[in-house]
Amino acid sequence: MRGDDKKDKSAGYQRVVLKNASPYHYMKVCLVLEDESTKLSAVELKQFIITGLKTLYGEVGAALNFDLLKYDEDTRTAFLRVCSRGLVKLWSSLTLLGFYQNQACAFRVLQVSPFLLALTGNSRELQLD
Amino acid sequence: MVRVKSRYLLCEVNVSDRSLLLLLDDRAIAAAVKSVVARIHGDYGAALCSIRFSVKYLNAHTGIVFLRFPKRCYKLLWSALPFITSVESRGQNIPCFLNCLHVGGTIRTCQKFLVRYNTQQLHRMLPKCKNEEERQEVRKAILNCSLTRQNKETFQDETESEEDEEE
């Protein structure tokens, strides 16, 4: 999936077009719980997501690798990294997770991108008043 | 009218004690497949496995099973089959594993394959025969291997599978 557009070594100029080559996708998610006071550590969150993967995609799903890059315990907002092939699986299992320890919960997926940098500059977050 | 496409998996049930094979029935195999798919591929796999999945044919003597899966997800479902370690049938737990021999688009191609496969098996058995009588019987069986003539009991599976109409 790698296409070299043009290469001009002599002038020190080089251009490479990489299509669909991003090895990972990044997600910014926020967990909403019925009881807002519940504390959830990073390890618990990751375990919880793995259970979600396991119910929806079984043992194969539970083996899906993803990383919890950053987690803020107060807002329960996390940055996840998952290999591009596993994005749909991870995302759908987050969507279908409805209960955390018998209380209703919901994952709000705030942004998804093949570039981690894109998560730092989302113009939809611009608040002017 | 568009044909609904399926894939037929021709599998062999391998058990340590062949007498246990007789305990098997369609429903037991189907339940085993469903539960292993649910374990390996979760709810999503279980959902896929509930559409048009069926055990088309089972020969309890030879341990041959025909499984039908929808064409677009057969690979996913197939990938769970190696994880079957036992089949629960008639209150008994039969340790076994499924060995997939052939994947075909119609029952007929699977059947053709099965005939060829069985012929090969007979050829392999031939040198192992203990007396002349057995040898003769195996030779006769090999000669009878063809799709048009299904008279031998050994190939009972074929006669039955032809009764299933193809979709």
Place this chain on the structure above:
Amino acid sequence: MSVFMDLNLSYTTDKNRLQSVIETAAHLGFSTVAINYGFEPTAKKKQEIPTPKPINELIDQLPIVQGRSRPIRVLNRLTVVMSDSSHFRPNAAEYRSFDLLAVQPTTEKLFHSACMLLDIDIICISVTEKLPFFFKRAPVNGAVDRGVVFELCYSAAIRDSTMRRYTIANALSLMESCKGKNVILSSAAEKALELRGPYDITNLGLLFGLSDAEAKEAISSTCRSVLLHAETRKTASGIIYTTKTCSDSTCQQEAPARSELCEAPAAKRPHLAE
């Protein structure tokens, strides 16, 4: 693409809960929602068709859609669960007070008539049980031609693992027949936490056998067609529209939509067979 819609929020008598559902929907970015009144007639006793509560009684101030400067639009919808053909009474005056009309057929025969004959907007696909019938190509195509859409609800899939299997399996069987056309995805949420964001639903659509673009259409453009279809149901071929002189509070922000109906494109004209 048009705005995101969720055409099925379950009605509850608990006003606070309904308010929080609508607020969450607005927060997630849905611009239009419909409150669904279920109606399940039984053979034994005659039941009243529910009447929709006016929106301003349910919620004092409509919340602003996230990231936008307009308030959410709230509609009413009636879903009739049909187990007998007499359960749907065409021309019933009670139906007229609803913006959208849906049926949930429980047998193949009723499914056929819902697709081909009944003057409705939405056919609900049951997701809480194994399908009692197969989706035949002919009625499904008929429904697609008439502009009637099929609805899949996802909140049952969040509640329970068995339901999730039924939801995915029934959705996939439906997609086999309708090829992703005329499908809408909605929540049927009873609680705010059963709602999911529009992009989440788009992704969920992939599990139901839709493509990326089809899944996004299922919560936007197809829903828009449903609204247009519903409008034409109330009019004569979408050309003449009569209205009683009562102010229609639900249409406040889509004022242009009204005038433009008269010049609706041919494809969006009603397919009133009768």
Place this chain on the structure above:
Amino acid sequence: MSVDLDQTPRSILVWERSSFLDEKNRINSEVEQLHFNYKVSVLLPECSSTPPHLESVLTSFSRFYLVRNLPLHKLLDKEFLETAVYQGSVYGLSYRTRIDEDNCVALMPNGRLVLSLDKDSFQVLGFEGKPSTFGNRTKNRFVVTIDLTDSSMAPGGRGYLRLLTGLTSRLSLQMDFLLSHHPGGGASLQPLLSHCDWSEHTPEISTQSLTHLSCPEPQSCDPHSFLEWLGAVHTDVSSLSENSSSNFLSSLVCPEPKTTLSQALRVSICGLLLPQDVHHLVQELRCYLERSRLECWTSLTVHGFVDSPVSWGDREHGVLRGGENFYTLLMFHDHTYHIHLATGAHDTCPP
């Protein structure tokens, strides 16, 4: 229809290497063609406080104006055209509208007005346009491009009157609008602003200093890994500094070979930013690199608006799941640079 869950929507990353000293370098056009910039972030390795020159460039970024409920036909106002559009460049972008749902409008510095309309609005407007390239099967979105500097669009012209009647009597579009003008600023926009409810905004600057950062070798690092690392720095991912790949939570590590930066400075600025200002910033960063004694580098990331109807030049832009359009410029001491241009699914290949 398929059950293939492995696929993800398309994404494109263009990686380019060149030198500022090369006359044929395209950096200026690449910077200037991304018209609507939302955020610029700069990473200065081995730097503890904002250099004064840089600070002054950042504070001199043009102000922009938010106009509430701007009736779109006001953009065709004769006075506005004469004082703003024909004189210099106007940057205008609809605000609080989403490109995949609503009608979005952009006024580009070359005097082109781009309307990305849904089907209903397009049909009501009755002006020539073409279906969006991203609509595949169903044509639900249409793009109308109007060159306001064209003779037929001069006030009183045929096209002008048609568009004006379309926007006044048939489709009365009203939306919040972000506006900026180069070089006139607010003064040139006065004819428009005087009729409306507006507010002035200055781009927001924020600065963070970072310490003990593992850092890859920017010259040789593979583009995706480098962008990932840069993203991790900008999102404050802590596991980067721990750097243990066996961690249960995250296996993200800094690409090898790596060095450790004792300190670094991250400066970002947010708002409707003009390419001209970004260009200044690039020049200033080059001067900064020249002044610094070390074998040093610096990076600049510019994010475009997600809901802009155009990305680079007048290439159409849309949102499937995320409308990322950004570039990262990596500048080195010896005047060479690397630029990474990235777009999402509903976008064409960057220039």
